[in-house]
Amino acid sequence: METLAGTQLVYDFADGSKDMRELLGGKGANVAEMTRVLGADRVPAGFTITTEACVAYMEAGGELPDGLEEQVAEALGRLEERAGKRLGDPDDPLLVSVRSGARESMPGMLDTVLNLGLNDESVVGLGGDRFAWDSYRRFVQMFGNVCLGIPGDRFEELIEERKREAGVSEDTELDTDDLRALTDAFKDAYDEEFPQDPREQLDKAIRAVFDSWTGARAVEYRRINRIPDDWGTAVNVQQMVFGNRGEKSCSGVAFSRDEVTGEPEPSGDFLVNAQGEDVVSGVRTPKDIAEMKELMPDAHAELMEILRTLEAHYRDMQDTEFTVEDGQLYMLQTRDAKRPAQAAVRFAVDAVEEGLLERAEAIATIDAARLDALLHPSFARNARYETLTTGLAASPGAAKGEIVFTAPDAVAAAADGRKVILVRPFTEAEDVAGFHAAEGIVTSRGGKASHAALVARGMGKPCVAGAGELEIDLNAKRVRAGDTELSEGDRIAIDGSTGVVTADDVELEEVEMSEDFKTVLAWADELRSLGVRANADTPEDASKAREFGAEGVGLCRSEHIFLGTENQQRMQDMIMAEDDDERGAALDDLLALQQEHFTGLLDAMQGLPVTIRLLDPPLHEFIPNAEQLAQEVERARIEESDDLEELEHTLDRVHVLAETNPMLGTRGVRLGVLHPEIYEMQMRAIVRAARAVLEAKGSSPLLEVMVPLVTYEHELELMRGLLERVAGEEDASTLDLSIGTMIELPRACFVADRIARQADFFSFGTNDLTQTALGFSRDDVGGMLARYLDLKIVDRNPFETMDAPGVGWLVRLAAWTGREAKPDLKLGICGEHGGDPDSIELFQKAGLDYVSCSPYRVPIARVAAAQSAIRASSSP
Numbered sequence: 001m002e003t004l005a006g007t008q009l010v011y012d013f014a015d016g017s018k019d020m021r022e023l024l025g026g027k028g029a030n031v032a033e034m035t036r037v038l039g040a041d042r043v044p045a046g047f048t049i050t051t052e053a054c055v056a057y058m059e060a061g062g063e064l065p066d067g068l069e070e071q072v073a074e075a076l077g078r079l080e081e082r083a084g085k086r087l088g089d090p091d092d093p094l095l096v097s098v099r100s101g102a103r104e105s106m107p108g109m110l111d112t113v114l115n116l117g118l119n120d121e122s123v124v125g126l127g128g129d130r131f132a133w134d135s136y137r138r139f140v141q142m143f144g145n146v147c148l149g150i151p152g153d154r155f156e157e158l159i160e161e162r163k164r165e166a167g168v169s170e171d172t173e174l175d176t177d178d179l180r181a182l183t184d185a186f187k188d189a190y191d192e193e194f195p196q197d198p199r200e201q202l203d204k205a206i207r208a209v210f211d212s213w214t215g216a217r218a219v220e221y222r223r224i225n226r227i228p229d230d231w232g233t234a235v236n237v238q239q240m241v242f243g244n245r246g247e248k249s250c251s252g253v254a255f256s257r258d259e260v261t262g263e264p265e266p267s268g269d270f271l272v273n274a275q276g277e278d279v280v281s282g283v284r285t286p287k288d289i290a291e292m293k294e295l296m297p298d299a300h301a302e303l304m305e306i307l308r309t310l311e312a313h314y315r316d317m318q319d320t321e322f323t324v325e326d327g328q329l330y331m332l333q334t335r336d337a338k339r340p341a342q343a344a345v346r347f348a349v350d351a352v353e354e355g356l357l358e359r360a361e362a363i364a365t366i367d368a369a370r371l372d373a374l375l376h377p378s379f380a381r382n383a384r385y386e387t388l389t390t391g392l393a394a395s396p397g398a399a400k401g402e403i404v405f406t407a408p409d410a411v412a413a414a415a416d417g418r419k420v421i422l423v424r425p426f427t428e429a430e431d432v433a434g435f436h437a438a439e440g441i442v443t444s445r446g447g448k449a450s451h452a453a454l455v456a457r458g459m460g461k462p463c464v465a466g467a468g469e470l471e472i473d474l475n476a477k478r479v480r481a482g483d484t485e486l487s488e489g490d491r492i493a494i495d496g497s498t499g500v501v502t503a504d505d506v507e508l509e510e511v512e513m514s515e516d517f518k519t520v521l522a523w524a525d526e527l528r529s530l531g532v533r534a535n536a537d538t539p540e541d542a543s544k545a546r547e548f549g550a551e552g553v554g555l556c557r558s559e560h561i562f563l564g565t566e567n568q569q570r571m572q573d574m575i576m577a578e579d580d581d582e583r584g585a586a587l588d589d590l591l592a593l594q595q596e597h598f599t600g601l602l603d604a605m606q607g608l609p610v611t612i613r614l615l616d617p618p619l620h621e622f623i624p625n626a627e628q629l630a631q632e633v634e635r636a637r638i639e640e641s642d643d644l645e646e647l648e649h650t651l652d653r654v655h656v657l658a659e660t661n662p663m664l665g666t667r668g669v670r671l672g673v674l675h676p677e678i679y680e681m682q683m684r685a686i687v688r689a690a691r692a693v694l695e696a697k698g699s700s701p702l703l704e705v706m707v708p709l710v711t712y713e714h715e716l717e718l719m720r721g722l723l724e725r726v727a728g729e730e731d732a733s734t735l736d737l738s739i740g741t742m743i744e745l746p747r748a749c750f751v752a753d754r755i756a757r758q759a760d761f762f763s764f765g766t767n768d769l770t771q772t773a774l775g776f777s778r779d780d781v782g783g784m785l786a787r788y789l790d791l792k793i794v795d796r797n798p799f800e801t802m803d804a805p806g807v808g809w810l811v812r813l814a815a816w817t818g819r820e821a822k823p824d825l826k827l828g829i830c831g832e833h834g835g836d837p838d839s840i841e842l843f844q845k846a847g848l849d850y851v852s853c854s855p856y857r858v859p860i861a862r863v864a865a866a867q868s869a870i871r872a873s874s875s876p
């Protein structure tokens with residue numbers, strides 16, 4: 001273990017900056033930055049214990065690193081001097097918060113303790129009034145929960161009990177005597193003595209924050225969000241300011257723009273006479289920030305000004321936490337706002353128009369992977385429905401399903417294939433699995449910054465929060481809104497863009513692309529160098545793809561048109577044919593079908609490149625299922641059916657053709673080598689279709705005929721000869737035609753230079769390349785992969801995001817050596833990875849010309865390609 005002797009483990013806020021987030025955590029780094037930008041009067045003073053100290057503490061099995069205690073004591077001394085108060089001073093105590101803060105924000109996952117430094121004596125020094133006792137009871141409560149692990153519910157019960165005895169309904173109505181009694185009751189809930197010594201309190205709180213890093217909640221959150229376990233959390237010790245000091249005090253959260261729509265008006269929630277944890281916990285429903293204007297006009301005006309300053313300084317939309325103490329505003333936190341796609345797009349466009357950002361900077365603020373939310377459905381425009389209630393529009397998009405009241409019920413229903421809406425008073429960390437399973441979420445309490453709203457937006461799930469009219473009875477599993485009562489299993493629909501909840505079966509419809517989204521896409525197109533095409537098998541796919549801005553078809557699977565249609569039988573006949581005559585007859589029929597089909601596709605893509613892949617059917621997808629067939633034979637035998645003989649014959653043939661491992665069997669070019677007449681037929685169909693389109697419309701697409709699954713250069717040489725011969729016979733001289741290959745086997749990557757001599761283009765088939773390079777079967781890997789992710793053997797599903805060091809390296813190698821042999825070799829990719837932003841970054845680096853993905857991911861790919869180009873040009 002490395003020693004930290006002589007290392008600085010504690011930094012005053014005045015000495016940090018936003019560039020130090022690895023060491024100081026995001027919260028510490030930004031509090032330090034704000035101290036510089038806004039001035040020391042606006043940010044309570046304090047210091048940060050580094051993540052390095054936390055890592056050392058964990059490695060030492062829970063022992064504080066050497067020197068830490070001394071450095072904390074010194075920093076505390078400086079803080080006391082600045083504040084002119086001492087921790088634990090019975091007459092005028094300094095109180096501090098002890099706040100966790102990792103490199104990446106993990107909302108609500110790590111612990112924070114407020115009002116530390118209070119004890120039986122200093123509570124009197126703080127004033128001994130209602131405010132002092134409210135602060136003290138909060139401290140005893142949080143300390144007990146965070147540092148001693150007493151469940152939060154225990155304290156909530158005691159509060160409820162007290163309220164009943166006092167005959168009040170709100171926490172704020174409890175008077176000084178109630179709060180004093182409550183503090184005593186809290187202390188009685190401890191298994192040990194409450195520590196009166198503030199230094200002991202501080203020491204325990206620092207350890208508790210370190211420990212919260214390895215708590216179950218945080219570990220689970222990191223697993224889902226792929227945050228490394230070895231980062232550790234920083235600890236921020238900060239002088240307290242008090243939002244609970246009366247009617248001129250409040251605590252709140254504020255976004256520099258509307259966090260749901262992105263509109264320029266700042267948004268947020270606040271609670272008068274409260275401390276911050278009341279706002280985020282969702283236990284009390286806060287007021288909208290606009291109301292603060294009337295209640296505390298000066299603080300509100302200043303907050304608006306500060307939001308603008310911070311946004312300009314960080315060059316991004318900000319998400320802040322603040323407190324007003326007796327009319328005086330303090331900023332406690334800022335960070336780049338997580339936002340739904342709608343808000344991200346709106347911000348990018350407005351920021352450019354306002355002159356805040358350049359186009360490239362604006363595009364870089366968008367999380368491309370989330371853009372598909374903009375293609376989510378909404379309530380159909382002219383749908384009629386009766387509104388059950390309206391809550392806050394907390395996360396956009398519409399959804400419908402059966403009501404469930406608990407996360408486990410949501411998970412179970414989803415496993416049954418039922419669509420559900422999770423309805424809860426409010427949600428907590430352990431409900432997150434239910435969010436995954438549900439179509440949408442409704443809560444009766446909490447604001448737009450509540451747990452439910454944050455998590456739903458993070459996942460792109462529709463959410464209506466704070467629908468206060470809903471009376472939810474979790475025990476009876478019923479919810480009432482006015483006169484309507486609904487039970488578990490009843491259907492509701494929600495619109496997270498408007499806050500509407502209805503019990504009617506509303507029709508959902510696809511959204512139209514907003515003008516802002518179109519603007520962003522147009523900018524992305526100017527900035528990117530990678531082309532974006534779509535994988536499209538049918539004319540319908542092709543026109544959808546063009547609508548979304550695809551610049552061509554990167555993959556048309558020539559056999560896919562047959563799957564699940566009446567023509568599948570012809571295809572099957574062809575594959576099952578026992579001799580050339582039989583096959584010839586089937587091929588003649590298929591020629592006409594294919595030609596007709598290609599004509600439609602080519603017509604839809606006039607003037608653009610279209611890559612048609614020659615037949616690549618793993619045989620099991622096209623021949624009848626042997627078990628089923630055997631049963632039919634059995635039945636035919638019993639019924640003495642006339643079909644018996646034919647069925648038996650088919651079964652024999654199926655047995656002959658069956659392969660143990662069809663994905664590695666007679667497919668792709670191997671089929672072309674064994675039965676050249678198949679590719680010959682396809683080539684004829686392609687050329688005839690293109691000529692027909694050319695004659696009818698005066699222009700035809702740039703045809704790219706692609707041979708799949710090539711591993712030996714001679715396979716391609718052979719096929720190229722065949723395809724060129726047919727092109728000659730069909731007089732393709734007027735067409736723009738090129739012949740290339742898929743690169744989807746490791747050997748092909750290694751001998752890419754040899755293959756390139758036979759090819760006009762390569763298209764990386766990264767699905768098969770991932771299967772064959774990793775030796776994982778994509779269709780069987782599910783359960784195992786979950787375990788691999790848990791154990792962190794892999795940090796991503798390699799079928800979603802390219803395995804950069806392995807499979808990604810093969811792509812780069814093949815691109816490089818292929819181009820060495822043939823400098824004008826065109827390079828593309830047509831696997832699922834073509835629509836994944838992280839993978840797109842890799843393809844940019846590999847020097848590919850274009851990516852191709854499903855039509856719905858085309859907008860994402862356009863933005864991600866622009867972002868890759870921006871990064872490529874800004875890094876040396």
Ligand code: ADP
Binds near residue numbers: 108109114252276333
């Ligand atoms: P989280 O990471 O869960 O948001 P924080 O450390 O930000 O936790 O603390 C939560 C809330 O506690 C803050 O938003 C703020 O309202 C309150 N808080 C933290 N430190 C102070 C402080 N020094 N003075 C007043 N309130 C504080």
Ligand code: MG
Binds near residue numbers: 321333
């Ligand atoms: Mg916070």
Ligand code: MG
Binds near residue numbers: 765
């Ligand atoms: Mg393939």
